[in-house]
Amino acid sequence: MCADTPQTPEYKDTLNLPKTDFPMRAGLPKREPGWLERWAQIGVYDKLREKAAAAKGTDVERKPFTLHDGPPYANGHLHIGHALNKTIKDMIVRSHQMMGFDARYVPGWDCHGLPIEWKIEEQYRKKGKNKDEVPVVDFRQECRAFADEWVGIQREEFKRLGITGNWDDPYLTMNYHAEAVIAGEFQKFLMNGTLYQGSKPVMWSPVEKTALAEAEIEYHDHKSHTIWVPFGFAGATGDLAEARVVIWTTTPWTIPSNKAVAFNPKVAYGLYRVDATQEESWTKPGELYLFADALAADALEKSRVTEFTKVRDVEASELDGLTLNHPFKGIEGANGFWDYDVPMIDGDHVTDDAGTGFVHTAPSHGADDYECFVARNWIDRMTHNVGEESEFLPHVPFFAGLQVFDKKGKEGKANTAVIAKLVEAGGIIARGRVTHSYPHSWRSKAPIVFRNTPQWFASVDRELDDGMGEMGDTIRTRALNSIDQLVQWTPQTGRNRLYSMIESRPDWVLSRQRAWGVPLTCFTKKGVLPTDPDFLLRNEELNTRIVAAFEEHGADVWYTDGFKDKMLDGIVPPDDYDQVFDVLDVWFDSGSTHAFVLRDREDGTEDGIADVYMEGTDQHRGWFHSSLLQACGTKGRAPYRNVVTHGFTLDEKGNKMSKSLGNTIVPEKIVQQYGADILRLWVAQTDYTADQRIGPEILKGVADGYRRLRNTMRYMLGSLADFSEDQRVDPADMPELEQWVLHRLAELDHKVRTGYQAYDFQGVFSAVFNFATVDLSAFYFDVRKDALYCDGDTLNARAARTVLDILFHRLTTWLAPILVFTMEEVWLERFPGEDSSLHLQDIPATPADWLNEPLAAKWAKVRQARRVVTAALEVQRVDKVIGASLEAAPVVHVRDPEVLEALKSVNFADVCITSDIALSGDPAPAEAFRMPEVDGVSVVFEKADGDKCQRCWKILPDVGNHSHAGVCGRCDTALS
Structure with missing residues (x-):
C-alpha cells in the first residue's frame, strides 16, 4: 500500500495524497457559536420557508410537516431532560426537512401557573411582603416579567444546542392573543354544556393553597399515623347489637368527616370475641368486633389481644341496610355535631388485602368515597370541614383551627388531636405508624390533602350536540376513538398508557384558586344553585366582548375595576351576577395551544392538526392528555396524528438524577467540555423510547465514536480536494467494487429515510456509523487508497473519486439532523460561500437501479x-x-x-x-x-x-525495469 510518506523523496510530490485543512481536533465548544451566528446571518430557517413558498404549485411542491412544541415552563435553566427533548424534536424537524418536506417548528413556552407565582411569592416572603396586600394586576405583572426573563434565557440555551426553529417569533401562553384564544376555548366548554361547578374532593396543596392536577403530583415515602376505630351499631338486633365494626385508616384527621362505612359482599367476614388481652389494651374480654376473616388476627394482635374466638361467620346480607354510630356521637361538648347515623354501604373498592376489610368513608376527602356517594345521589351529605390551609374550620368542635399540615408542609396538630379525642371517647382499639407512598406537590415537595371544595369541571361523559360527533358524542368517547383511529404511537405502549388513563379518568378539574393565569371567563347568577340551568350566564355577545378585550389588553383586564359592568352592560343587569376569579388549570392553557399556534398562525397547519407531538412519558398524564381532552371538546378529535414519547434520563448507574445525590448532568457543562454535537450524538445513540443513562464515562465513549466518524469525513475531504466534474464516471462504467458501494448506499438510503420517518434516530445513526467505519474506513477506503494515491488518470481512481463525491453528499445530509455543527463544517470545507449551508440542502435522491443483490452476494x-x-x-x-x-x-x-x-x-x-x-x-x-x-x-x-517499489511500496518482480528508477510498471506509467 502506498504510504503517506514515501521512502524516496523525489516521488513524494507525484502522489495524489489527501489534502485538507479540516482539523483532526474538532474544538467544538469554541467553534460552534460561530456557526450559530452564521446561520442567523444567513437566515437559514427563513430561507427554507421561502424555498417552500416558491415551490408551491410546482411539481416540486413541498408537503408541510409540523411538529408542535410542547411548551417547557419558563422558570429556570435547562436540565438534561430539556436537552434530550428539544434535540429529539430538532432531529425530527431537520430530517423531515431534508427528506423534502416543509418542516416547520415554532418553539413555545408555558408562562402561567403556580410555579411562577410561587417564585414571586418566595421573593415576597424574603422581603417580608404579603401577597394579599399587593393589587392583583401588579402581582400578575411581576409574574409576567419573571416569565419573560426566563423565556429569553432558555431561548439562548436551546439555540446553543443547535435547535432550529422560528426563534424570533415563538408562541407564549401569556401573549395577549394566546390569552384571548384560551378564554375563547374555555367559552366553548361553557356554551356546549360540559362546564359545571361541582363540589368534590380534589388534591389540594395546603402550602400553595390551590387544587393540583394529577400531573402536578409526585409520590414520596411519608410516615402516617394508623388507627383502628370501632363503630357501634345503631338499632341492630341479636349479637350484632353488642358488636362493633372496625375500620383502619392512615388519615385520622378525616374521622370527623366520616359519613359511612363500606364493605364488600365478596369479602368473608366474621364476628370475633376478645377472650384475653395484655395488661395495656384498649379492648376488654367479652367485647365483640367485626373483621374480614383474612385480617382479623393481625388487627386483634395490633390491639394487644392475646386470645380471641371467632363466634360465627357474618354474611354481607346481614350488614346491608344497617347503620352505625359515629365514634364521636354523644361526646360532651360537641353539641350533637356527630349525632347522625352512619350507613353501611357496599363498595367494590373494599378489599381484604390490608386493614380490617371495612373502609372508613369520608366523601369529602377521598375519590372512592366520593364516587360511592355520587352513585347513591348523596351529594348533599358532603362535609365542608377543612379549609384551604388544611385547617379545621371554626364550626368543627374541638379541632377548629388545627392543621393537618402547616405552611411549610410539616405535620400539624390535627391528627394527634383527633386520636386523643378518640381515646377519650373510647373510639380506638389500636394505633401505629406506617411509611407508605403518599402524594406530594412536585413544586413545594410538601404532602397534599384530599379536600372537598367547590371547583369548576368539564364533564367528560356529557353528550355534546355540536355537530362534531364523528369520533363520538362525549369527550371521553372522542378521545378513546381518536387514540385508536387517528393517531400513530411511538412506542406503541404510549397508546395503551393514555387509553387506560382516559378510560378511567374522572371529570376534568379546570379551576385553580390562584392569581397568575387565564381566568375562567364566566359569570354566575346570584342566589341560584349550581344545578340550576340559569346558574351560568351563556351569551355569545358577551363571549365576543371578553375575547376582544383580552386580545387588546390581555387577561389582566379581567381584574380591573368596572370590567364586569362594562362586559355585562346591555346584556344582563351586572348586579345580578358574580364574576368568577378562579384561573384555569395551566394544562388547559397548553392543551389549547393547537388553537392559537396550529390554527391561527401563518406557519401553522391548514386543519389545525399537528403531524407530531413529542414529549416525555410523563406527558401521557400531562400535555398529551390535556391536549386530547381539550381538542375533543372543541374540535371533536385529537389535535395530533403522531405521538412520540421519550423516557427519563438517569445517571450512569441507573439512578434518578437529583441535586441531593449530586448526580445531575447539566447540558451547559457538556457543551462547555465537549460541544453540543457530542450531546446530540448521545441522544442519537440512545434508545430514547426507554429511560436512558448519561455520565462522564458514557460521554467519553460518545466522543470516541465521534472522532472515528470525524476521521472518516476528513479522509473523504482530503481525497476529494482535486475532484472535478470531468473526472466523474457513470455508475454503469464503474468497477465492481464501486458498484458494490453504490448498492450499499441504495440499501442505506432506504434505511435512513424509513428510520427518520419512524423517528428511529438510534437505528439511523447505528446504520450510518457502521457503514462509515466498517464498510468504508476499514474496507473500501483501505482497498482504494492505493489507486487514489498512486494511480494516474485511471478508471479505478476516477471511479473511486466519483463514489467519494456521492458518499460525501449522502453522509453529510444523512448525518446533518444529528451532527448539525460538524456536518456544516464538513460541507463548508468543500463548498465555502457567503450563503452556503448544508442545512439548505435535501438528502439526494438515490437511484433504485443502484441496488444489485447478486453483486452484493458475490462481494459478501x-x-x-x-x-x-x-x-x-x-x-x-x-x-x-x-x-x-x-x-x-x-x-x-x-x-x-x-x-x-x-x-x-x-x-x-x-x-x-x-x-x-x-x-x-x-x-x-x-x-x-x-x-x-x-x-x-x-x-x-x-x-x-521482487523488489519494493519506491513509490507505491508494493514488492513486485518488475521493479527497476522501467524508465523511472526503482518503481513498478504501474507507477512508471503514472509518472510518464
Missing part, C-alpha cells in the same frame, strides 16, 4: 475470504515475519468453486492489500491458516517476490 463472499487472509497476515505481522501486508503474496485455497470464481474475477491482491496473491482450488495443506467461522477458505503464507 469476497469479504469473507478477505477476512481469512487478513487474519493470516496478522499472525505473521505479530510474529515479526513481515512488517506490512504488502510484503506478502499468500496462496489462498478455496473449496467452493463458486467462491473461487468470484475471487478470480476481482483483483483479490488489491482487495487484501498484498503485493500478489495466488488462488487455488486444491485441498489446503494441514499447516494452512483457517478460521472456523469462514468454512472452506485456507491461507498459506508466502513472502512477495
Whole structure:
C-alpha cells in the first residue's frame, strides 16, 4: 500500500495524497457559536420557508410537516431532560426537512401557573411582603416579567444546542392573543354544556393553597399515623347489637368527616370475641368486633389481644341496610355535631388485602368515597370541614383551627388531636405508624390533602350536540376513538398508557384558586344553585366582548375595576351576577395551544392538526392528555396524528438524577467540555423510547465514536480536494467494487429515510456509523487508497473519486439532523460561500437501479475470504515475519468453486492489500491458516517476490525495469 510518506523523496510530490485543512481536533465548544451566528446571518430557517413558498404549485411542491412544541415552563435553566427533548424534536424537524418536506417548528413556552407565582411569592416572603396586600394586576405583572426573563434565557440555551426553529417569533401562553384564544376555548366548554361547578374532593396543596392536577403530583415515602376505630351499631338486633365494626385508616384527621362505612359482599367476614388481652389494651374480654376473616388476627394482635374466638361467620346480607354510630356521637361538648347515623354501604373498592376489610368513608376527602356517594345521589351529605390551609374550620368542635399540615408542609396538630379525642371517647382499639407512598406537590415537595371544595369541571361523559360527533358524542368517547383511529404511537405502549388513563379518568378539574393565569371567563347568577340551568350566564355577545378585550389588553383586564359592568352592560343587569376569579388549570392553557399556534398562525397547519407531538412519558398524564381532552371538546378529535414519547434520563448507574445525590448532568457543562454535537450524538445513540443513562464515562465513549466518524469525513475531504466534474464516471462504467458501494448506499438510503420517518434516530445513526467505519474506513477506503494515491488518470481512481463525491453528499445530509455543527463544517470545507449551508440542502435522491443483490452476494463472499487472509497476515505481522501486508503474496485455497470464481474475477491482491496473491482450488495443506467461522477458505503464507517499489511500496518482480528508477510498471506509467 502506498504510504503517506514515501521512502524516496523525489516521488513524494507525484502522489495524489489527501489534502485538507479540516482539523483532526474538532474544538467544538469554541467553534460552534460561530456557526450559530452564521446561520442567523444567513437566515437559514427563513430561507427554507421561502424555498417552500416558491415551490408551491410546482411539481416540486413541498408537503408541510409540523411538529408542535410542547411548551417547557419558563422558570429556570435547562436540565438534561430539556436537552434530550428539544434535540429529539430538532432531529425530527431537520430530517423531515431534508427528506423534502416543509418542516416547520415554532418553539413555545408555558408562562402561567403556580410555579411562577410561587417564585414571586418566595421573593415576597424574603422581603417580608404579603401577597394579599399587593393589587392583583401588579402581582400578575411581576409574574409576567419573571416569565419573560426566563423565556429569553432558555431561548439562548436551546439555540446553543443547535435547535432550529422560528426563534424570533415563538408562541407564549401569556401573549395577549394566546390569552384571548384560551378564554375563547374555555367559552366553548361553557356554551356546549360540559362546564359545571361541582363540589368534590380534589388534591389540594395546603402550602400553595390551590387544587393540583394529577400531573402536578409526585409520590414520596411519608410516615402516617394508623388507627383502628370501632363503630357501634345503631338499632341492630341479636349479637350484632353488642358488636362493633372496625375500620383502619392512615388519615385520622378525616374521622370527623366520616359519613359511612363500606364493605364488600365478596369479602368473608366474621364476628370475633376478645377472650384475653395484655395488661395495656384498649379492648376488654367479652367485647365483640367485626373483621374480614383474612385480617382479623393481625388487627386483634395490633390491639394487644392475646386470645380471641371467632363466634360465627357474618354474611354481607346481614350488614346491608344497617347503620352505625359515629365514634364521636354523644361526646360532651360537641353539641350533637356527630349525632347522625352512619350507613353501611357496599363498595367494590373494599378489599381484604390490608386493614380490617371495612373502609372508613369520608366523601369529602377521598375519590372512592366520593364516587360511592355520587352513585347513591348523596351529594348533599358532603362535609365542608377543612379549609384551604388544611385547617379545621371554626364550626368543627374541638379541632377548629388545627392543621393537618402547616405552611411549610410539616405535620400539624390535627391528627394527634383527633386520636386523643378518640381515646377519650373510647373510639380506638389500636394505633401505629406506617411509611407508605403518599402524594406530594412536585413544586413545594410538601404532602397534599384530599379536600372537598367547590371547583369548576368539564364533564367528560356529557353528550355534546355540536355537530362534531364523528369520533363520538362525549369527550371521553372522542378521545378513546381518536387514540385508536387517528393517531400513530411511538412506542406503541404510549397508546395503551393514555387509553387506560382516559378510560378511567374522572371529570376534568379546570379551576385553580390562584392569581397568575387565564381566568375562567364566566359569570354566575346570584342566589341560584349550581344545578340550576340559569346558574351560568351563556351569551355569545358577551363571549365576543371578553375575547376582544383580552386580545387588546390581555387577561389582566379581567381584574380591573368596572370590567364586569362594562362586559355585562346591555346584556344582563351586572348586579345580578358574580364574576368568577378562579384561573384555569395551566394544562388547559397548553392543551389549547393547537388553537392559537396550529390554527391561527401563518406557519401553522391548514386543519389545525399537528403531524407530531413529542414529549416525555410523563406527558401521557400531562400535555398529551390535556391536549386530547381539550381538542375533543372543541374540535371533536385529537389535535395530533403522531405521538412520540421519550423516557427519563438517569445517571450512569441507573439512578434518578437529583441535586441531593449530586448526580445531575447539566447540558451547559457538556457543551462547555465537549460541544453540543457530542450531546446530540448521545441522544442519537440512545434508545430514547426507554429511560436512558448519561455520565462522564458514557460521554467519553460518545466522543470516541465521534472522532472515528470525524476521521472518516476528513479522509473523504482530503481525497476529494482535486475532484472535478470531468473526472466523474457513470455508475454503469464503474468497477465492481464501486458498484458494490453504490448498492450499499441504495440499501442505506432506504434505511435512513424509513428510520427518520419512524423517528428511529438510534437505528439511523447505528446504520450510518457502521457503514462509515466498517464498510468504508476499514474496507473500501483501505482497498482504494492505493489507486487514489498512486494511480494516474485511471478508471479505478476516477471511479473511486466519483463514489467519494456521492458518499460525501449522502453522509453529510444523512448525518446533518444529528451532527448539525460538524456536518456544516464538513460541507463548508468543500463548498465555502457567503450563503452556503448544508442545512439548505435535501438528502439526494438515490437511484433504485443502484441496488444489485447478486453483486452484493458475490462481494459478501469476497469479504469473507478477505477476512481469512487478513487474519493470516496478522499472525505473521505479530510474529515479526513481515512488517506490512504488502510484503506478502499468500496462496489462498478455496473449496467452493463458486467462491473461487468470484475471487478470480476481482483483483483479490488489491482487495487484501498484498503485493500478489495466488488462488487455488486444491485441498489446503494441514499447516494452512483457517478460521472456523469462514468454512472452506485456507491461507498459506508466502513472502512477495521482487523488489519494493519506491513509490507505491508494493514488492513486485518488475521493479527497476522501467524508465523511472526503482518503481513498478504501474507507477512508471503514472509518472510518464
